[in-house]
Amino acid sequence: MNMHARPPIVLPEHPAFQTAAVRWVKHWNEHLFSFAIERPASFRFRAGEFVMIGLEGEGKPLMRAYSIASPTWSDEIEFLSIKVENGPLTSRLQLIQPGDQIYLGKKPTGTLVxxxxxxxxxxxxxxxxxxxxxxxxxxxxxxxxxxxxxxxxxxxxxxxxxxxxxxxxxxxxxxxxxxxxxxxxxxxxxxxxxxxxxxxxxxxxxxxxxxxxxxxxxxxxxxxxxxxxxxxxxxxxxxxxxxxxxxxxxxxxxxxxxxxxxxxxxxxxxx
The missing domain is CATH 3.40.50.80 (Nucleotide-binding domain of ferredoxin-NADP reductase (FNR) module)
Structure with missing residues (x-):
């Protein structure tokens, strides 16, 4: 059964980013939530690295750097995020539901490895x-x-x-x-x-x-x-x-x- 109260978010294709579907969302409290997206087959990272993720903004993707919380062997990519009431991205990101698409950067990086x-x-x-x-x-x-x-x-x-x-x-x-x-x-x-x-x-x-x-x-x-x-x-x-x-x-x-x-x-x- 589709529990969506609205149609899923479908993003336009973009040459710099890939799209991935949200698998699950967990709200810890009114300030904090976790979510996971499907992991593209080509996506590789080292434990501790971060990647750019985002949604469609004013005519272009609105992207922010997020550390990857899932282990390197997982078939999903997990994130932990704060909720900023008027934050350009997090005010919308906190409303995502399973089945929605988000943008995912193609190249993770970082020094926390x-x-x-x-x-x-x-x-x-x-x-x-x-x-x-x-x-x-x-x-x-x-x-x-x-x-x-x-x-x-x-x-x-x-x-x-x-x-x-x-x-x-x-x-x-x-x-x-x-x-x-x-x-x-x-x-x-x-x-x-x-x-x-x-x-x-x-x-x-x-x-x-x-x-x-x-x-x-x-x-x-x-x-x-x-x-x-x-x-x-x-x-x-x-x-x-x-x-x-x-x-x-x-x-x-x-x-x-x-x-x-x-x-x-x-x-x-x-x-």
Missing amino acids: ADALLPGKRLFLLSTGTGLAPFLSIARDPDTYDRFEQIVIVHSTRRVSDLAYHDELTAQLANDPLVADQALLQFHYIPTVTREPFRTSGRIGQLIENGWLFKAPVQGHPELNPETDRVMLCGSNAMIKDFAQMLEGHGFEEGSNANPGSFVLERAFVG
Whole structure:
């Protein structure tokens, strides 16, 4: 049965973009939603990369960069998005339904990839808000578990309901067909909320300063160590700027695809 209350969105062809149909949409709360589109057979990406997506604008496609949340082996491409009431794209994107078409860029890219990091023992994925998205892809990539002994996602939000994917991450990706066994031993999830009561409260910087980040089950050095730890940053501009300075002060060096280092951030989203 077609549950559409309106005809599906069908986009005109465009030489720079391909079209893909929406498979599902999940609204976490009034500010946040996830959705997935069919993955074109020719579309390849590395875990952590982003791609341009959009809808038809005033006579031309209206496109924005979105990190890919799905693993590299999936037959769909998943995204996590905020809802901006008057946002040119998100005000319309939040209304999409299964069967609608959206535009998809042909070439994903990005610096938030394991190839930009030197080998290490612990991988810390530090995120705020929708900055969680690329880390969902990385944490569901079997290659990540071969590269690192421990993978730690830290997700900071203002409210409890903003903790998208909380249940799946708390369960250590138990339903993931390719990484469930390794994740049970190697994956750790630390959610923290800054403006509502929750079992963990405070910003990520506070969790590092007071040692909370390194309590069991996270094993090893009781602070960040540039010799063995690798860090990825994704989230608000303020968080990324502060953490990049802090990491460099502790001897970490920013990496890139051409010159791997001990931490990386997504330059494309930093103002």
